[in-house]
Amino acid sequence: MMQKGALNVQKIREDFPILKRKVSGGKQLVYLDNAATTQKPLAVIDSIHDYYMNYNSNIHRAVHQMAEEATLAFETTREKVAKFVNARSTEEIIFTRNATEALNLVAYSWGRSNVKKDDKVVITEIEHHSNIVPWQILTTEKGAKLEYIGVDDDGYLKMQEYKQHLDSNKVKLVSVTHMSNVLGTIVPVNDIIKMSHERGIPVLIDGAQSVPHMQVDVQKMDCDFMAFSAHKMLGPTGVGILYVKKEILEKMPPFMGGGDMIKEVHKYETRYNDLPYKFEGGTPNIADVIGFSAAIDYLNDIGMDRVREHEIELTKYAIDRITGVKGVTLYGPRNVNDRGGVVSFNIGDIHPHDLATIMNDHGIAIRSGHHCAQVLMERLDVSATSRASFYIYNTKEEIDKFIDALDEARRLFKI
Numbered sequence: 001m002m003q004k005g006a007l008n009v010q011k012i013r014e015d016f017p018i019l020k021r022k023v024s025g026g027k028q029l030v031y032l033d034n035a036a037t038t039q040k041p042l043a044v045i046d047s048i049h050d051y052y053m054n055y056n057s058n059i060h061r062a063v064h065q066m067a068e069e070a071t072l073a074f075e076t077t078r079e080k081v082a083k084f085v086n087a088r089s090t091e092e093i094i095f096t097r098n099a100t101e102a103l104n105l106v107a108y109s110w111g112r113s114n115v116k117k118d119d120k121v122v123i124t125e126i127e128h129h130s131n132i133v134p135w136q137i138l139t140t141e142k143g144a145k146l147e148y149i150g151v152d153d154d155g156y157l158k159m160q161e162y163k164q165h166l167d168s169n170k171v172k173l174v175s176v177t178h179m180s181n182v183l184g185t186i187v188p189v190n191d192i193i194k195m196s197h198e199r200g201i202p203v204l205i206d207g208a209q210s211v212p213h214m215q216v217d218v219q220k221m222d223c224d225f226m227a228f229s230a231h232k233m234l235g236p237t238g239v240g241i242l243y244v245k246k247e248i249l250e251k252m253p254p255f256m257g258g259g260d261m262i263k264e265v266h267k268y269e270t271r272y273n274d275l276p277y278k279f280e281g282g283t284p285n286i287a288d289v290i291g292f293s294a295a296i297d298y299l300n301d302i303g304m305d306r307v308r309e310h311e312i313e314l315t316k317y318a319i320d321r322i323t324g325v326k327g328v329t330l331y332g333p334r335n336v337n338d339r340g341g342v343v344s345f346n347i348g349d350i351h352p353h354d355l356a357t358i359m360n361d362h363g364i365a366i367r368s369g370h371h372c373a374q375v376l377m378e379r380l381d382v383s384a385t386s387r388a389s390f391y392i393y394n395t396k397e398e399i400d401k402f403i404d405a406l407d408e409a410r411r412l413f414k415i
């Protein structure tokens with residue numbers, strides 16, 4: 001049953017045993033690295049344990065009872081995923097290892113058969129490396145061009161540049177993140193998709209940072225492809241999801257050949273399996289896909305609107321407090337309605353790794369570095385930033401601890 005009102009964070013925290021952990025010689029853990037990966041509730045851990053303890057079997061093959069149970073549990077997750085993002089059917093949901101593999105699947109399968117010499121693939125300056133490198137590989141191989149939509153100083157995409165790219169007539173694909181993992185910027189994907197479709201160009205959405213944090217509806221958005229990862233939304237590692245509109249998927253050649261993706265194999269030819277299995281060669285990550293089901297149930301029980309509300313509240317609080325700390329440079333939009341729960345910053349000339357080390361001494365886990373977004377780092381003219389990122393179990397008290405530690409670092413470095 002979906003809950004109502006503000007989140008009962010203390011109750012939620014009870015479901016995450018790891019949050020009780022002490023680190024750095026007895027300090028209470030404050031986990032603020034959720035954009036990298038989130039913690040897992042007991043229900044997810046138990047579900048994986050239950051699979052290995054009670055019905056471990058390969059799927060889609062044998063007729064014995066345990067194989068049927070495993071297949072059913074695996075396919076139940078697919079149904080839940082389809083519903084979670086409002087796909088038309090489970091045929092449109094492909095399991096991969098992570099968002100990176102999902103993005104690469106599109107580049108290798110759809111990209112290789114559709115992108116030709118002198119065509120353009122349009123991405124943005126705020127992309128994660130996983131939505132840059134596959135397109136560099138593809139465009140280099142094909143003699144095609146990779147073009148960027150720039151980002152302005154407030155962290156918003158330069159939509160005028162996007163229009164100019166579209167007007168150049170050679171664009172074959174637009175691939176953009178829904179939410180920046182550094183700036184937090186929520187990209188106006190509806191406008192991007194609409195403008196692109198007016199010219200018959202498909203759009204791939206990197207939903208790795210959006211699907212875990214807000215309601216995402218692929219039909220409403222009308223994206224053609226969307227990639228995301230289970231591990232960033234309470235689920236296990238090793239499970240990625242690729243959504244593709246069925247009419248596009250039907251025309252795509254397979255990504256990897258092997259078991260499970262075939263119907264019949266003869267000496268020199270193969271008939272491929274039905275959708276989506278045609279794109280799932282080899283034994284998949286059965287245990288973790290099954291575990292992901294419990295993560296989706298958990299998020300559904302809370303309701304994605306409430307997840308988003310909680311993060312808006314935390315982000316607003318964090319931005320208000322951090323802007324009061326002397327020497328801080330904050331990146332990304334100031335309006336919390338335009339951003340997710342990711343706060344990237346620098347303070348004086350403290351190297352982010354030094355800051356993260358000081359934070360760690362206080363038991364606080366934040367991320368420092370380029371966040372796999374070096375193109376954006378170049379645009380911001382920095383080599384690295386520090387980043388705090390939030391989820392359903394984080395509290396304002398934890399943000400207070402983070403600000404206190406930041407203040408202490410500032411005093412230590414005499415800023």
Ligand code: 7TS
Nearest residue numbers: 035036098099100128130181208209229
């Ligand atoms: N796209 C975005 C926007 C991401 O933030 C990430 C991971 C990926 C793709 C790749 O996801 P994966 O599951 O295939 O690794 N982002 C981060 C991060 O910000 N810190 O660690 C991983």
